[in-house]
Amino acid sequence: MSSARELLSDGTARIARVFRNFVGHKASSMRDSAGILDDGADRFDGANRAAVRETGMSGPDNRPTGTGPNLASVPGVDELLRVRTLDNRRLRSDLSGLERRYGPFHLRLTDVSYFGPTSAGGPPVSGFRINGAVVDDAGRQVGRVERHISVKDGRIVVFNAHMRLEEGARGRGFSQAFTASMNDYYRRSGVDRIEIFAVQDGSVAWARAGFDFDRDPDRMKRTISSVREQAVAIRADCSPSDRALLDEVLSRFKGKDGYPTARELVELAGEDPQLGVKLMSGTSWHGVQRLS
Incomplete structure (x- = not known):
């Protein structure tokens, strides 16, 4: 019994360490990779919410499947970052072409919004976030995705903030189709790189998908x-x-x-x-x- 308690205590301590390290990572990545939110309270709350989500982040599905839909009709990321005003309604309209069928499921956008300037006198737009629900043919939500797109040192960077599917929705081809389509879209848009912070099952999946250490x-x-x-x-x-x-x-x-x-x-x-x-x-x- 005592050994079981020790094992549980050790496991709990390890999870806590990962969580603390990740909160520190997210607080900086919200500045470095995803722009700065409107005020300090939002930055703190956003970092902690992201940490909770990310600890369950899954990686891409590596099972064979067909390629995803062509997103050629969607305005490029580079074009969307050149705007002069934070018009989220226009951004939502411009990105509506992402609402497609990817493998067995559909993507429905739930929140699309710009990040403001990261410093006084900086560009009016520093990036934007894409939040989407993954839904089945019956309209039931089976997962979520979130991506942050920003400019860092003059280069466009995508941060894969979140991808989570219910257990029954995994291994069926959604994430591979979605990733294939989005990567083609990113390349067309002049994106330099995709960044991740991998934990749990995502640590194995992202490594197998070809991501290397930053x-x-x-x-x-x-x-x-x-x-x-x-x-x-x-x-x-x-x-x-x-x-x-x-x-x-x-x-x-x-x-x-x-x-x-x-x-x-x-x-x-x-x-x-x-x-x-x-x-x-x-x-x-x-x-x-x-x-x-």
Whole structure:
């Protein structure tokens, strides 16, 4: 009984650490990647709401399916960022072409809104958010998606803030079709990269989808810390040879070059063929996918 209590206590502490780290990440990413909300209270509340949502974020569906719908009729992101006024009604109309069928489900926009200037004298529009409900043919909501699009250092950046499907809606092709269509749209719009913060099941899925570690020094430091913490957590249950594999891959994080990729880690296999999956499934990490 005491060992069970210790296990529960340890698990609760680990979840709390991930949550605290993520709140810190979101507070900065709301500034860095998604623009600044109207006031300090909104920034604080927004960061915490996002943290709660993100801890359940799932990654893309990797099962084979057809490509998603063509979004050529939707005005490009670059065009939507050049406006001079925060006209959310016009933005909603411009993005209405995203309301399509993706695989077995439909996307219905629920909130589309611009971010204001990030500094005095800055551009009137620094980015915008897209919130959508995923609905089935009966009109029942089975999931949600949220994307933040902004300009950072002169480049257009997308932050995948949220994607969550009910268990029965997963693995049926929605997320792959949606991701394929949106990535084509982003490329046409001149988007430089897509950023994520992966946790739980999303940590494995995003690594398999080709996202790599964000090499921003602060973000990389947090990622490495999480990888090392998870390696310690699973080490006791590993064979001696698998422990040696973990030691070898962790040694590659020393210095500034030669880091393993997220895909390398998730595909790590030894006596336990799921060694890499166990490592990444307990890791929270900052990721990026370059589009340009």
